[in-house]
Every structure is written in C-alpha cells, then in structure tokens.
Amino acid sequence: MENAKHHIVPYRTYLFILIALLLCTFISIAITNIELGELTVTGALVLASVKSFLVLTYFMHLKYDRPYIRIMVAFVFLLFIAVIVITFFDYLFR
C-alpha cells in the first residue's frame, strides 16, 4: 500500500543535480581566489547553502516526501539560525 505513492526519481534528475552541485563548487573556489574581504565569506556560505538546499531537496527526497518532513527540517535549520543569532547578540553587545 505504501508503494503506490513511492515516487521513483529518474537517473537523469540526479545527474543534473550533480552537475549543478559541481558548478556551485567551482564557482565558490573561483570567488574565494579573488580577495573580496567579507564578501568572500558571504559568497562561499551562500553557495554552500544553495548546495545544501539541492542535496536536501533532491538527493534526500524532501521534494517527493510528504510535506511534514520538510517542515521538520526547516524547523531544525531555523533553530540552528536562532542559536547563532542569539549567541552573536551576546558577543556583539557584551
């Protein structure tokens, strides 16, 4: 009964995602070679976030699973961001 809604992801989807991930990797290597100061860190982290979004959505099947797993994952990431923000409030305004 579970199998009826089990989505089979075609091979080429995974291949396209891999190509996108490799592109992001090479772009982040390229931009960190240029000295942009703070922008370098931001750029690398933004690209890493894009990559992790692709891995979570396609490789980890979040796109094809029921939405509640996606909501739980989003909640964990929000929790982590909240902890970072609160910690830095402490260090910035000490």
Added chain:
Amino acid sequence: MSQVIHHEDHYDAEGSKIGMWLFIFTELLLFGGLFLIYSVYRYKNPDAFHLAAQELELFGGLFLIYSVYRYKNPDAFHLAAQELDTTIGAINTVILLISSMTIAMSTTALQKGQKKITLLLMVTTVVLGIVFLVNKYFEWGLKFEHGIFPGSEHMKTTLSQGEILFFGLYFVMTGLHALHILIGLVLILVAYYRITNGTVHANRPSLLENAGLYWHLVDLIWIFLFPLFYLIH
C-alpha cells in the same frame, strides 16, 4: 502469551524514514554546535584564523604530489603548495558529490528492480568513500609530519592561541566527519549484504534509503566544512 508476533510482516517505511530523519536532526545539531564554536572563535580571533588557514594550505595536500613538487623545485615549492590543499579539498568535494549521486541512483535502480545496477552503484559509492579517506590520511599525515597535531610541542611554542584553536577545530571537525564517512560505509555494506540475500528489495527499500540518507548527511556537512577550512582565509 497467546500473541504471536510475525516479524516478517512488520514493515513501516514511513516510520523508519521518520526515525532516520530524527537521528539526522541530532547529527545536524551536533555539527551545528561545532560550527557555532567555529564562528564565535573566528569572530574573536580574525587574524589568527586568517593566518592559520593559510598555514593549512601550506602544509596540506597529497604526500606524493608534495614530495615531487619539493624535489623538482625547492624554491617555487612554497608558492605551489599554497594551491595544493585547496586542490585536495576540491578533489574530495567532487568525490563526495559524485558518491552522493551514485547512492541516490542506487535507490532508483532498486525500485526499478535492477539489482545488478543497484549493487554496482553501491560498490562505486563505497570505493569513492574509501578514496576520500585515503586522501584525508595523506592530508593529516603531512600535518603530523610538520608537527601540527593536537597537543604538539611545535604548536604550543610557535603558534598563537587563535591558531591553535583553528587547528583544534580543524582536527575535531574533519575527524568527526571522517568517522561519519566510516559509519556510512559500514551502513552501505550492511545494505549491500541485505540486498544480496534478498531481505532488502524493491518492496522493502527502507534500509538502502536510510543508508543513502546518512550518506547525504555526510555530504551535507562536508559542503560547509570545505569552504570554512579550505577556501576562506
């Protein structure tokens, strides 16, 4: 006592998926805590982290490439070596991304009933994982040779507090990540065995799917480790 439990009938794909995700959440927050420490220490010691990241580049890389470079042009070595660690880090990133694709594809193959392709894709993933660990072995070995390891005299006498923090985090985080690679490989091998003996198949793919999820988690963590330790300085 009258109840008879049929183990072979009990299969809950949704349940095992949630269980795996909950476990992955604890893993994400474990590494999340380490990333938090990294960002706070980086904020507190910006110059030391900048310096240490450059030293990391200087000492990094595959031992073989390193020795050839040094033998061929001793003067130009320092310049060339700076590129080396980024190169090895990038190679390991590519290896992990490809292995993530192959393990994801293996689930598709299992669902399509292509058992041979499933096993082949899983073997490919395991081989790529081992190559990653071999690269890591040389990367760490070279640092040990230069006296860079937790608690070394060389580090205590020549490096600043911030640099020691950077290298401490480097070893803890890449080490913990390598341990996860090892666990992921064992999980994939268990799934491999269960597919060959027929207990994991197209209608019961949970074990392979969960091994895959774990492998993607390892990939996910590396996606952040790579820029923080190898790219940014």
